[in-house]
Amino acid sequence: xxKQIPFVVVAAICASIALTAQAPDRSHPPQPGPPAPxxxxxxxxxxxxxxxxxxxxxxxxxxxxxxxxxxxxxxxxDPPGKxxxxxxxxxxxxxGAGSRSALEIADAIDYLGADLGTATTSDLSAVRLHVxxxxxxxxxxxxxxxxxxxxxxxxxxxxxxxxxxxxxxxxRDDPPTISAIAFSRILYGKGHRYGTAQMGTAETIKTLTSDxxxxxxxxxxxxxxxxxxxxxxxxxxxxxxLFEKSFGAWKASGAAAxxxxxxxxxxxxxxxxxxxxxxxxxxxIRIGRIGVPRSTSDYFPIQVLNTVLGxxxxxxLNMNLREVHGYAYGASSAFDMRGAAGPFYAAAGVxxxxxxxxxxxxxxxxxxxxxxxxAEELSRAKNYVAxxxxxxxxxxxxxxxxxxxxxxxxxxxxxxxxYVQNIQAVTAAxxxxxxxxxxxxxRVAVVVVGDLKTIEPGIxxxxxxxxKVMTIDEVFGPKP
Amino acid sequence: MKxxxxxxxxxxxxxxxxxxxxxxxxxxxxxxxxxxxNGLRVILHEDHSVPMVTVNMWxxxxxxxxxxxxxxxxxxxxxxxxxxxxxxxxxxxDESLEAAGGDNNGSTENDRTNYWINVPANSLxxxxxxxxxxxxxxxxxxxxxxxxxxRDVVKNERRxxxxxxxxxxxxxxxxxxxxxxxxxxHWPVIGYMDDLTAASYDDVVAFxxxxxxxxxxxxxxxxxxxxxxxxxxxxxxxxxxKPGAAPEPMxxxxxxxxxxxxxxxxxxxxxxxxxxxxxxxxxxxPGDAALDxxxxxLAGGKNSRLYKRLVxxxxxxxxxxxxxxxxxxxxxFQIVATPQxxxxxxxxxxxxxxxxQKLQRExxxxxxxxxxxxxxxxxxxxxxxxxxxxxxxxxQLNAYYTFTGDPDWFNEDVARYRALSVGDVSAAAAQFLPxxxxxxxxxxxxxxx
Numbered sequence: 001x002x003k004q005i006p007f008v009v010v011a012a013i014c015a016s017i018a019l020t021a022q023a024p025d026r027s028h029p030p031q032p033g034p035p036a037p038x039x040x041x042x043x044x045x046x047x048x049x050x051x052x053x054x055x056x057x058x059x060x061x062x063x064x065x066x067x068x069x070x071x072x073x074x075x076x077x078d079p080p081g082k083x084x085x086x087x088x089x090x091x092x093x094x095x096g097a098g099s100r101s102a103l104e105i106a107d108a109i110d111y112l113g114a115d116l117g118t119a120t121t122s123d124l125s126a127v128r129l130h131v132x133x134x135x136x137x138x139x140x141x142x143x144x145x146x147x148x149x150x151x152x153x154x155x156x157x158x159x160x161x162x163x164x165x166x167x168x169x170x171x172r173d174d175p176p177t178i179s180a181i182a183f184s185r186i187l188y189g190k191g192h193r194y195g196t197a198q199m200g201t202a203e204t205i206k207t208l209t210s211d212x213x214x215x216x217x218x219x220x221x222x223x224x225x226x227x228x229x230x231x232x233x234x235x236x237x238x239x240x241x242l243f244e245k246s247f248g249a250w251k252a253s254g255a256a257a258x259x260x261x262x263x264x265x266x267x268x269x270x271x272x273x274x275x276x277x278x279x280x281x282x283x284x285i286r287i288g289r290i291g292v293p294r295s296t297s298d299y300f301p302i303q304v305l306n307t308v309l310g311x312x313x314x315x316x317l318n319m320n321l322r323e324v325h326g327y328a329y330g331a332s333s334a335f336d337m338r339g340a341a342g343p344f345y346a347a348a349g350v351x352x353x354x355x356x357x358x359x360x361x362x363x364x365x366x367x368x369x370x371x372x373x374x375a376e377e378l379s380r381a382k383n384y385v386a387x388x389x390x391x392x393x394x395x396x397x398x399x400x401x402x403x404x405x406x407x408x409x410x411x412x413x414x415x416x417x418x419y420v421q422n423i424q425a426v427t428a429a430x431x432x433x434x435x436x437x438x439x440x441x442x443r444v445a446v447v448v449v450g451d452l453k454t455i456e457p458g459i460x461x462x463x464x465x466x467x468k469v470m471t472i473d474e475v476f477g478p479k480p
Numbered sequence: 481m482k483x484x485x486x487x488x489x490x491x492x493x494x495x496x497x498x499x500x501x502x503x504x505x506x507x508x509x510x511x512x513x514x515x516x517x518n519g520l521r522v523i524l525h526e527d528h529s530v531p532m533v534t535v536n537m538w539x540x541x542x543x544x545x546x547x548x549x550x551x552x553x554x555x556x557x558x559x560x561x562x563x564x565x566x567x568x569x570x571x572x573x574d575e576s577l578e579a580a581g582g583d584n585n586g587s588t589e590n591d592r593t594n595y596w597i598n599v600p601a602n603s604l605x606x607x608x609x610x611x612x613x614x615x616x617x618x619x620x621x622x623x624x625x626x627x628x629x630x631r632d633v634v635k636n637e638r639r640x641x642x643x644x645x646x647x648x649x650x651x652x653x654x655x656x657x658x659x660x661x662x663x664x665x666h667w668p669v670i671g672y673m674d675d676l677t678a679a680s681y682d683d684v685v686a687f688x689x690x691x692x693x694x695x696x697x698x699x700x701x702x703x704x705x706x707x708x709x710x711x712x713x714x715x716x717x718x719x720x721x722k723p724g725a726a727p728e729p730m731x732x733x734x735x736x737x738x739x740x741x742x743x744x745x746x747x748x749x750x751x752x753x754x755x756x757x758x759x760x761x762x763x764x765x766p767g768d769a770a771l772d773x774x775x776x777x778l779a780g781g782k783n784s785r786l787y788k789r790l791v792x793x794x795x796x797x798x799x800x801x802x803x804x805x806x807x808x809x810x811x812x813f814q815i816v817a818t819p820q821x822x823x824x825x826x827x828x829x830x831x832x833x834x835x836x837q838k839l840q841r842e843x844x845x846x847x848x849x850x851x852x853x854x855x856x857x858x859x860x861x862x863x864x865x866x867x868x869x870x871x872x873x874x875x876q877l878n879a880y881y882t883f884t885g886d887p888d889w890f891n892e893d894v895a896r897y898r899a900l901s902v903g904d905v906s907a908a909a910a911q912f913l914p915x916x917x918x919x920x921x922x923x924x925x926x927x928x929x
Contacts, residue, residue, distance in 0.1 A: 023720035026567035026613060029576050030605040036531030036704065061529050062864045103792070106782035111851045113858025132858050159795060166751070166798045166820055173646035173749045279748060281643045282636070314574045323571075326632025329640045349640050380579040387581020387600050390530045395865035 038390045044236045048248040052223040056236040065232030066396035067129040069147045073220035075198045076122045077259045084200020089213040090118040090125045095156035098145035114139045122338040124408050133233045144246035152210045165480045175284035175449045182475045183286045186445045202480040222252035229403045231396045261340045270465035276452035283355040283450030288345030294337040294409045300422045301430040307381040309333045309369050316365045327354045356458030366441040386423040507890040518723040519695025523887050525702040527867050533703035534868030535597045535607040538878045541691035542591045544664035552671015555588035559630040566617025591808040598868035601704040608717040616721035624681040638670045646749050657741050657919045693724025702874035703867045737917045746926040754825035755921040756815040760912045763806035769896040770908035771804040776852040777844045778802045785835045796823040840910040843902035856897045
């Protein structure tokens with residue numbers, strides 16, 4: 001086979017042909033044509049004989065399928081003293097199930113060219129399978145073993161435990177991890193689940209037993225607390241019998257349980273926390289406070305507001321810290337919305353010798369966002385969020401994540417259909433109202449992980465508030 | 481869906497029938513291609529599943545074209561491509577795309593630089609206007625101040641991805657150890673700080689003229705479009721981009737390791753880490769696909785040999801990975817492992833060497849190879865799900881075009897893996913992974929002051 005080398009071919013062409021086409025009008029950027037309608041995929045909602053709901057979306061594009069068993073309990077349901085149990089229980093599902101060992105499960109799945117994984121967030125636990133459709137019938141029984149018949153072997157638990165302890169140890173190396181863990185603990189404290197990493201602490205990880213995992217599993221993995229999501233090159237008619245065969249006989253045992261999150265406190269007055277990372281060439285900054293739950297009625301105005309502040313490339317934080325001052329590779333902000341009020345934060349890694357200057361610019365932007373957003377900027381943010389919405393439905397994985405959101409946060413059936421119009425309906429007054437309600441720069445926690453001896457004098461001179469210096473041990477607990 | 485934009489016909493053997501050779505699955509990804517008078521190669525691909533389009537441009541230049549004392553320049557230049565051009569004011573590139581619901585990005589590697597713009601289908605013309613304007617008129621708006629600003633941004637990108645990244649310096653040092661001074665892969669894509677400081681406005685002008693001519697680029701436009709209409713728009717917007725001379729062809733320097741090169745560096749980390757690296761065949765050359773399978777047999781999944789021994793059975797490692805990093809001038813094969821607290825890299829290296837030697841002596845089982853090949857085949861489907869962005873279909877068409885001259889090289893690529901025998905895998909391990917000709921780099925935790 002002859003493969004031509006590209007530059008030889010094109011060089012010959014450009015030497016022999018003169019330009020003939022007429023130059024385009026470059027005096028104005030071209031305007032968009034009429035928008036194409038978005039046809040949202042239909043969700044076919046059915047049930048298995050045991051009552052387990054199954055949501056099917058047909059996507060006949062690539063011969064693959066994404067099958068997620070989603071359970072409506074996550075790390076927020078960890079009992080006090082057992083932080084990390086949901087996350088460890090989910091990870092352990094693949095480490096022995098039915099009559100299969102961990103190695104047998106992995107071998108069978110890899111041989112099929114499939115991906116099987118488990119996941120935990122604050123609000124859900126999931127077993128997720130991505131598989132060539134030709135292998136779906138072979139992979140489902142393995143997935144069902146993992147999700148319905150885990151055995152939690154003790155030697156596997158010990159291995160997982162050690163892996164997690166070592167991961168936590170390695171977290172001390174990584175400034176973004178340090179700042180995120182410190183920030184959550186400062187906002188929520190020890191007594192609220194959001195104040196501790198999803199995987200727990202070294203202290204809890206060391207004490208969790210197989211019985212703890214079984215107890216969590218039994219209370220969470222129940223047909224009445226779960227939904228099976230199926231997206232891909234399948235039809236409901238042909239796939240439902242396969243799902244029935246693998247999941248239709250599933251029955252709950254024991255009792256359901258649910259942990260209630262304690263209420264969160266009003267944020268304290270502004271305070272600065274410095275974590276020493278000797279020699280660090282950048283300081284990792286995270287500034288914020290407790291924000292809103294996913295159920296907030298201000299969801300759409302907050303999406304638009306955050307896009308203006310730090311949710312896109314042209315957002316104010318990124319333009320200021322990166323494109324105007326060059327202090328950072330990038331800066332952003334986010335409202336992390338969960339079942340209860342999650343954190344709002346603005347963050348960046350900035351060069352060490354500009355740490356105080358960067359902090360000053362963060363506060364300039366957090367104060368400026370409390371004033372009305374100019375019409376053109378608001379319109380750009382709304383269009384950015386609304387017009388690219390179709391791309392959230394491109395792949396089987398994309399669609400399954402949208403379904404998970406709808407399921408976990410109980411979004412209405414017409415939520416996606418009305419998404420674009422709800423974003424476009426946000427007014428400047430709405431954006432101003434939510435900014436003033438949720439972003440209060442006087443009542444934020446400021447976390448900076450960096451080279452203390454270099455950055456401390458400049459930060460003190462800013463007079464942002466009381467300063468507390470923390471060691472990495474105070475952030476992570478004593479070294480395991 | 482207006483019509484099926486493409487389909488993949490696949491006949492995978494059922495596991496029970498794994499001994500029978502599977503009928504080769506045919507991956508069909510229809511495209512059309514043409515070349516503009518100024519030398520720009522254009523490839524079109526329709527996929528009407530969501531009303532989005534992507535404009536994907538590859539310039540056939542990367543850090544390998546850089547000169548001494550100006551390392552990191554190809555990447556710094558990439559940053560300048562977003563800062564406006566003759567008819568696009570500073571800031572307007574990103575602002576107009578976001579106002580249209582678009583996203584964009586770019587990346588630089590040793591052998592190429594790529595840029596993509598994803599927009600709703602009704603803004604295809606805007607994306608082509610912006611992409612063509614920076615190809616034709618970048619220098620009209622370039623100033624020394626623009627260069628200064630992005631120099632600071634890139635230095636912070638380096639701090640974030642190398643200096644403040646645990647073990648981040650290791651990949652820089654590995655390149656320096658694998659390739660001699662002067663070899664185009666000796667220096668890192670991100671460059672050295674002093675060289676970034678030295679980069680000047682004049683360098684920008686020279687680099688643009690030398691490497692950013694349309695004949696040194698290829699454009700893929702994909703997604704919810706009509707090929708004939710898209711072609712007209714592309715001809716309209718790229719017709720006034722002036723042709724340029726082709727850069728001199730790259731010579732492929734011969735390179736070989738003479739013995740074991742050992743080095744230890746320190747970093748602000750809790751645990752040491754071991755990096756073993758070899759020089760291996762270039763991408764798509766004989767041995768390249770076999771080394772992908774060597775990597776998978778050694779460290780892909782729980783049942784792989786190194787994972788099972790080091791992480792699963794002996795529990796002396798936190799992680800182990802192996803990969804063939806395939807590139808245009810030379811590839812490298814790497815094995816990376818981190819010991820559990822209380823264990824050493826020497827313990828890991830002993831086991832790793834035993835397993836390499838075993839694989840050199842005895843072929844893997846048929847099951848091991850089939851498991852790996854099945855995963856490669858499945859990955860070809862997974863790569864068909866998305867049109868735009870890094871790694872989407874448009875990016876893949878451009879990659880195959882750039883490196884093989886054929887945008888539709890999917891079937892040839894997957895066939896390389898299907899053709900492998902278990903003997904090919906052990907032969908590749910024996911030929912390309914000699915224990916006495918490699919780089920051995922250890923990162924040790926720095927002592928507390």
